[in-house]
Amino acid sequence: MASCPHADVWRLAPAHSRAALRRHVHAGIPAHARAQLWRVWTGAEEGRAATARLYAHLVARGEGALRDVDAALLRADLPRTPVPEGVPAGALCRLLRAFVARRDLDLGGYTQGMNFLGAFLLHALRDEVSAFAALLRVSETVALFSHDLAPLSAELRALRALVGARLPELSAKLADVGLPLEAFAARWFLCCGLGALRADAAASLWDALLYEEWVAPGGGLAVLHAASIALLARRAPRALDPFAGAFDVAELLSTAGDDFDARAVLDALYAPADATAASAHEARAAGGAARGAHAPPLAFPAACGCGCAHASPGALCAPICPEALALLRASAPPLVHHHLCLLYTSPSPRDGL
Numbered sequence: 001m002a003s004c005p006h007a008d009v010w011r012l013a014p015a016h017s018r019a020a021l022r023r024h025v026h027a028g029i030p031a032h033a034r035a036q037l038w039r040v041w042t043g044a045e046e047g048r049a050a051t052a053r054l055y056a057h058l059v060a061r062g063e064g065a066l067r068d069v070d071a072a073l074l075r076a077d078l079p080r081t082p083v084p085e086g087v088p089a090g091a092l093c094r095l096l097r098a099f100v101a102r103r104d105l106d107l108g109g110y111t112q113g114m115n116f117l118g119a120f121l122l123h124a125l126r127d128e129v130s131a132f133a134a135l136l137r138v139s140e141t142v143a144l145f146s147h148d149l150a151p152l153s154a155e156l157r158a159l160r161a162l163v164g165a166r167l168p169e170l171s172a173k174l175a176d177v178g179l180p181l182e183a184f185a186a187r188w189f190l191c192c193g194l195g196a197l198r199a200d201a202a203a204s205l206w207d208a209l210l211y212e213e214w215v216a217p218g219g220g221l222a223v224l225h226a227a228s229i230a231l232l233a234r235r236a237p238r239a240l241d242p243f244a245g246a247f248d249v250a251e252l253l254s255t256a257g258d259d260f261d262a263r264a265v266l267d268a269l270y271a272p273a274d275a276t277a278a279s280a281h282e283a284r285a286a287g288g289a290a291r292g293a294h295a296p297p298l299a300f301p302a303a304c305g306c307g308c309a310h311a312s313p314g315a316l317c318a319p320i321c322p323e324a325l326a327l328l329r330a331s332a333p334p335l336v337h338h339h340l341c342l343l344y345t346s347p348s349p350r351d352g353l
Contacts, residue, residue: 004024004027004029004030004033004037005021005024007033007036007037007039007040009021010037010040010041011040011045018214018215019215019216021211022211022215022270025207025208025211025266025270026266026267026269026270026271028204028207028262028263028266029204029207031203034124034203034207035124035125035126035130037207037210037211038124038125038130038134038206038210039125039130039134040214041210041211041213041214042133042134042137042138042210042214043133043137044125044129044130044133044134044137048129048133051129051132051133052129054102055098055128055129055132058097058098058101058102059094059097059098061101062097063097065097065101066097066100066101066109066110067109069109069110070100070109070110073110073112074093074096074097074100074110074115077112077115078092078093078096078115081115081116081119082119083119083122084119084120084122084123085123086123086126087119087122087123091122091128092115092118092119092122094128095118095122095128095131095132095135096110096114096115096118098132099114099118099132099135099136099139100114102136103139109147111145111146111147111190112190113143113145113187113190113191114135114139114143114145116191116194116195117135117138117143117191117192117194118131118135120194120202120206121134121135121138124203124206138192138210138220141213141217141220142192142209142213142220142221142224143190143192144189144190145190152186152189152190155189155221155224155225156181156182156185156186156189158225159181159185159189159225159228159229160181162225162228162229163181163229163232166229166233167229167232167233167236169236169240170232170236170239170240173239173240173244173249174249177244177245177246177249178246179246179249179250183250184250184253184254185228187254188224188228189224192205192206192209192224193205193206193209193224193227195255196231196254196255196256197255197256197260197265198256198258198260198261200261200262201256201260201261201262201264201265203262204262204263204265204266205223205227205265207266208223208227208265208266208269208270209223209224223269226268226269227265227268227269230260230264230265230268230269231253231256231260232253234256234257234259234260234264235252235253235256235257238252239252239253
């Protein structure tokens with residue numbers, strides 16, 4: 001594994017040069033460096049003293065700071081939440097109470113899924129204040145917790161469009177067996193991949209997710225979409241068995257399997273197997289002029305082709321362009337100009353769309 005720059009290198013990197021560090025994420029973040037880098041990427045180090053005071057205040061208020069319905073849901077969820085080894089007893093309870101008390105009640109208070117993210121961050125960051133700051137940050141940028149599930153619905157619309165474009169046979173199979181994508185994909189987005197991937201793969205997914213969000217707003221959700229497409233592409237051949245029914249397909253697609261390890265996740269995000277899969281004809285059919293050159297692995301193109309902010313000179317695209325996803329979330333037709341971003345910056349499991 002290539003050496004990873006010290007946390008100070010990442011911390012002091014100007015916003016415009018953060019993307020230049022992407023190759024280190026693809027190489028793999030060492031386990032011993034992960035906690036420090038996640039604190040940098042989530043902003044957990046910024047204003048730490050104030051965050052520690054706020055956390056202590058909210059913990060002192062205890063369950064009294066919560067609405068009755070949130071307190072009841074927490075009491076029900078905590079005993080059935082797997083707590084990783086090394087997380088102190090009571091830490092998850094304190095973290096979730098403080099987090100829910102801090103959230104704007106318009107967002108709906110406690111939501112199932114927060115427990116898994118809280119336990120994961122406590123284990124990764126090794127202290128409650130950092131986990132509290134990171135959970136607040138992730139909930140504002142990537143996690144889709146809300147009382148009406150509108151953000152989740154928007155992301156699932158975008159994913160459905162991507163599956164229809166990238167994996168049309170799988171999309172048709174889901175329709176044939178009457179299995180909605182939401183039946184298994186909702187959990188991926190609510191828990192940011194936790195539960196669907198083995199532990200090392202989940203950690204590497206979060207390396208990319210937190211890093212890309214640090215590079216540019218929207219990058220974290222773009223990583224979730226790219227990883228979802230990669231996961232589905234790996235499982236599609238078995239799901240397309242003509243004898244597979246809805247239950248079989250749902251069980252198969254709900255988890256990645258042991259072969260989707262940390263290296264497979266990072267390569268799916270940062271080293272497309274066929275960076276030139278989209279022909280000029282297909283790119284023009286997507287609604288725009290085709291680019292004649294494609295970026296090599298480890299470096300995304302200097303212009304994504306859709307006229308978004310990533311097309312500025314020297315800019316680098318995330319695995320899937322956030323601006324493209326914004327259009328997909330609005331239920332835009334799948335074959336429009338923004339698919340140039342998707343074709344140039346993430347792998348296609350088939351030759352073209």
